[in-house]
Amino acid sequence: MSDIAVRTSELGKRYRDGWALRDCTLEIPAGSVTALVGPNGAGKTTLLHLVIGLSRQTSGTVEVLGLSPRSDAKAVLPRLGFVAQDHPLYRALTIAETFTLGRRLNAQWDEGFARERAGRLGLDLDKKVGKLSGGQQAQVALTMALAKRPDVLVLDEPVASLDPLARREFLNGVLEAVVETGMTVILSSHIVSELERVCDHLITLADSRTQLAGSIREIVAGHRLLTGPRSDAASVARIHDVIRETHTERQTTLLVRANGHVYDSCWEQHEVDLEEIVLAYLGYRPGMRDTSPAREAVPS
Amino acid sequence: MIEFHLDARSGVPAYLQLVQQVRQAIRLGILRDGDQLPTVKEVVAMLTINPNTVLHAYRQLDLEGLVEGRRGVGTFVAAGPPTSPPVDDLKALRSSLERWVARARAAGLDDEGIRALFAEAVRPETESRVA
Secondary structure (H helix, E strand, O other): OEEEEEEEEEEEEEEEEEEEEEEEEEEEEEOOOEEEOOOOOOOOOHHHHHHOOOOOEEEEEEEEEEEEOOOOOOHHHHHHHEOEEEEEOOOEHHHHHHHHHHHHOOOOOOOOHHHHHHHHHHOOOEEEEEHHHHHHHHHHHHHHHOOOOOOOEEEEEOOOOHHHHHHHHHHHHHHHOOOOOOOOEEEEEOOOOHHHOOOOOOEEEOEEEEEEEHHHHHHHHHEEEEEEEEOOOOHOOOOOOOEEEOOOEEEEEEEEEEEOOOOOEEEEEEEEHHHHHHHHOOOOOOOOOOOOOOOOOOOO | OOOOOOOOOOOHHHHHHHHHHHHHHHHOOOOOOOOEEEOOHHHHHOOOOOHHHHHHHHHHHHHHEEEEEEEEEEEEHHHHHHOOOOOHHHHHHHHHHHHHHHHHHHOOHHHHHHHHHHHHHHHHHHHHHHH
């Protein structure tokens, strides 16, 4: 397998009312757990649907495992697992019937794995899906995706609707599968705080564009919060990328992507955590209620 | 067996927290020569943490010579960890530090003041080592 699981180049998708995704160029390393983060309507679902071949791009290219998810669908789709937002399932079917459906619809299906996993989670195979808790339904949906034994698992807002315990259990299931199979995982979320420990790579999307893409460790190591007496950011901006600048009467605070060391001694340097970095890229300014307007969600 | 925990608000990266907890456990004699560290899968299940983070921590500890990975078997505390002083020394150091803390409290310092003073006393050595 190549080292890159997903590669897009200037990928764009336009719907009738405008661009849902623009100029998206990124690489997702094989074996990584990548978080796709952004406000609602930023283009996350659009990007994921292009990756799994559910919709066709307007411009640019997308490759999954070195192949096009649409023109090489026969080769790609069996290797892709997907759990859609709110993990839709047939509520009137039992878990066993749901697995039968999975077996019939997928060329590659590991029934033994599906049943073993359901047993381990204490799920009753004869119970109707509609009678399960939200967390259990999410686990059934995850089991469906994992039983395909995919190389790439795509999860759209997998934990947004779950309570904290169900979230933990769901994410544990995903990470366990990563340890066992080395699969690549891409999951979208609008919650940053939980992702830092679960994911190793991160992509931010806001207003249909990507801002930040890379290894979380490098992203965190590459950013600094500088505080100092009130001044303009010009001298810092000559060397480093100033992501956010805020001023009070006597103090200036800069969040920068540092290009090498910050030597200027009039700035006090602080480490900055992932959540604050992501919020800065998404346009949040401390003390301001109004953040950069996210476009309305595009129907998919 | 060591049980890891993560403090999400500490600002210390997760892999470093794991490294520090192993170092600390070796120093305090909770982990000894030949003890096995939890497998990556066990740590992942324990903490809901990215497996690459655990691998990174274990690699770092291996580089520091504190543990050694045995292929297909697991990760073990290396023989003769250099940082662990004899238990008696540790006990003596701890009790003299406790006396010092009591004196600082009697002098009117609060916990924050004690920590600041302690950090300052420790710092020069650390800085000279880095430089």
